[in-house]
Amino acid sequence: MxxxxxxxxxxxxxxxxxxKTFRDAGGLWEGHNVMDVASPEGWNKNMALVLDFYNKRRQQLFEVExxxxxxxxxxxxxxxxxxxxxxxxxxxxxxxxxxxxxxxxGELLKARSVLNDHGVIEWRRDINPGDLHPDGYQLRPHIVWFGEAxxxxxxxxxxxxxxxxxxxxxxxxxxxxxxxxxxxxxxxxxxxxxxxxxxxxxxxxxxxxxxxxxxxxxxxxxxxxxxxxxx
Structure with a gap:
């Protein structure tokens, strides 16, 4: 065995x-305060910013090996x-x-419903405001943010x-x-x-x-x- x-x-x-890692950038992640792009509060404050941030991370993933x-x-x-x-x-x-x-x-190449943590689907392109999960609710990155379980x-x-x-x-x-x-x-x-x-x-x-x-x-x-x- x-x-x-x-x-x-x-x-x-x-x-x-x-x-890149935010640890190496003085608490900033690609120029953003990490709590602005990786917390439920950041999401509720500016969903478009959070989606754009992870869209760029996802795009970068296709450029690295x-x-x-x-x-x-x-x-x-x-x-x-x-x-x-x-x-x-x-x-x-x-x-x-x-x-x-x-x-x-979590995983960059997956998304889930804002309503249901378990409604995870494969997702390899940008997520935009108005993109809905099959349950009818907005999609968000399948990422565990600070403050989440x-x-x-x-x-x-x-x-x-x-x-x-x-x-x-x-x-x-x-x-x-x-x-x-x-x-x-x-x-x-x-x-x-x-x-x-x-x-x-x-x-x-x-x-x-x-x-x-x-x-x-x-x-x-x-x-x-x-x-x-x-x-």
Whole structure:
């Protein structure tokens, strides 16, 4: 039976493909205060601005490609039972070949009704004011905004609880509830953390190895290490 390898990925893995992160821009995301474009309050204040913002993010997604870190992650499925729990809303993990991906914060290529969180549909073009879900209500991006519940968190907790090895790639470990997932890993589960500017992880009981590297460089090293260790 293959060992269960769980990968927690964040914006840093997609940054190498050219997708910008608001963490690197002083709290601004493409020039916008993040709360103006990623909160229910922002939506209620200026729906057109929010839709335009995500339309541009969606258009950018068609212009970028998975990078080496995404590719290595997918290749690990040959030897391990790999599940990715990502904070990213892009589809780069899937395009690289990963088959089990849980998106905590939603997906750019999906939309849903403002009335029904579960009315999720595939959507690859712009969303405009007046574009309606089949239920007759305005479409919105299928994105979990600040202040909203994270429906996939319970599934993610169960996945982390069963992990034989945990890899964290490119996340600030500051956004909750995602940052709290590592607390659900077994105390014997080794954790590898890749980030050019890794955050401190207080009160961690697990074996931890930190790689202060880019996602691709770190995954190259970890791929080799996984062939040598027993866990």
């Amino acid at each position: 293959k060992k269960k390898l769980v990968i927690l990925s964040g914006a840093g893995i997609s940054a190498e493909s050219g997708i 998975p990078n080496k870190a995404h590719t290595i992650t997918a290749e690990l499925e040959t030897d391990f039972d790999v599940t990715i729990v990502t904070q990213n809303v892009d589809d780069l993990h899937e395009r690289a070949g990963s088959t089990k991906v849980v998106h905590l914060h 994270v429906p996939a968190i319970e599934d993610a907790i169960g996945i982390v609880e069963e992990a034989d090895c945990l890899i964290i790639i490119g996340t600030s470990m500051q956004v909750y509830p995602a940052a709290g997932l590592i607390d659900f890993a077994k105390s014997t589960t080794p954790i590898y953390y890749i980030d050019p500017n890794p955050a401190s992880i207080p009160n961690l009981r697990n074996p931890l190895e930190v790689f202060q590297l880019s996602a691709s460089a770190g995954m190259e090293i970890i791929k080799a290490k996984l062939k040598e260790i027993e866990f």
